[in-house]
Amino acid sequence: MERVEVHASFGGRQEVWRHESASLGTIQQVGVYLPPQAVQGEKCPALLWLSGLTCNEQNFITKAGAQAIAAELGWILIVPDTSPRGEQVADAEGYDLGQGAGFYVNATQEPWAAHYRMDDYVNIELRELAAANFPVNGHWAISGHSMGGHGALTSALRNPGLYTSASAFSPIVAPSQVPWGQKAFTAYLGDEPAVWAEYDSVELITSGSNPELPLLCDFGDADDFLEVQLQPQRLQEALDRSGRRNARIRLQPGYDHSYYFVSTFFADHLKWHHAQIGAGS
């Protein structure tokens, strides 16, 4: 791994690293925030943050104001790009497919299967890289925004034991049922409903995956994507049917889909993840 950016931030360091990804077959960039505790050699819990459509590793680290609370609570933040990148990587017209729109799945269809293995990348390779290069203490939480909220929820629901807790801002919760998800899943995964269901939060909750996972989701009620793309009521219905105990959905009045929403509630999410470590151990 090669460090390509470093900035002092809230007593710690906001860094960006570049590395060759074995799972993606590309060169990727990753944002890494090391709180003061980590800089001083202490092992810390880590939050994996998954960003939304069109983003790379920069959006969250420059716009979410996340470093303040990460420094206070002593959390490492790991922030990957949203897809494989590079001239050799397949792409498409439009912001919602191809580069910048990996949807955190392992693609099975051409021309995507060669590089679009974001599920393996974030849930296996990136965690191993982080463990080898940064003082992570083994506690992992996961969160994300929009497409990245979908990635966070499905990653944690599919992989019991991997993440202590999962949260999301404005997540796509039923990709099989909404235009963004249907377009991406058709391209990346083909038309096999059983494969789609493995990457669909509502389906995973309905089928009882990882039933003890603590979940927290915030939506803004002024989000332009709420009704067509996000459909939080599908998540609420699935949770109600499932009888999960530690799952909470909140609808925040007046908030939209932007990073102004994420920055307002990020501290609250990280405090919640922090509390889950104590609750689960």
Place this chain on the structure above:
Amino acid sequence: MERVEVHASFGGRQEVWRHESASLGTIQQVGVYLPPQAVQGEKCPALLWLSGLTCNEQNFITKAGAQAIAAELGWILIVPDTSPRGEQVADAEGYDLGQGAGFYVNATQEPWAAHYRMDDYVNIELRELAAANFPVNGHWAISGHSMGGHGALTSALRNPGLYTSASAFSPIVAPSQVPWGQKAFTAYLGDEPAVWAEYDSVELITSGSNPELPLLCDFGDADDFLEVQLQPQRLQEALDRSGRRNARIRLQPGYDHSYYFVSTFFADHLKWHHAQIGAGS
């Protein structure tokens, strides 16, 4: 004034307004953060934030994480662009002259004099616009970054009574003595040393302008521009010679010139401005 953006943020609203500027002869955009107190109709103190080279009204409002503390303390944030804008506005090659680089002066030289009247714009017109359109209570503080730190310090030093306090992050303090300032001042102001001195913080402090103004400046000691463009020792020497009581310069170890630096210390600056209201009233 026409509102072109509105986002809920920390219980208040981050807005962007577009308006015709009489002093600039252009259409300008301005960021306005209204804290919850202002949204609820309470009159609030206002901070005028001046940004640095290449910035427009977006950089600070998306990257500084300033809304959290503004909401907590109840401050309105007014964030103008850094120059007149538009096809009819003179421009130059390079990032440090022309559009995005107004240096907060009233230009006297062609082709700049027609539109580059940023001193009048920020210190007269924008304050009047704010008073007419937002619930400002009459207490104004000013702050800024780099070129905008220069703008904040000189605006407050030149205009006793206008600002309760002035602070700056990585400011250009002696533009007459450093390459950025010399290039801009030669273009905008010609080669008259007396005119330059009116827009030079070190000269203004040396000549005893506004001697009771509370001042706070932070520099990062890992700032690549520190030695050539910023030269904080010139400010320290001028302050020492002047015998000013309420002026403080801090050198923050490890910090660079980026918004990671601004975001780390912005809450501290706003708390300081907040305390100055009480101290002066």
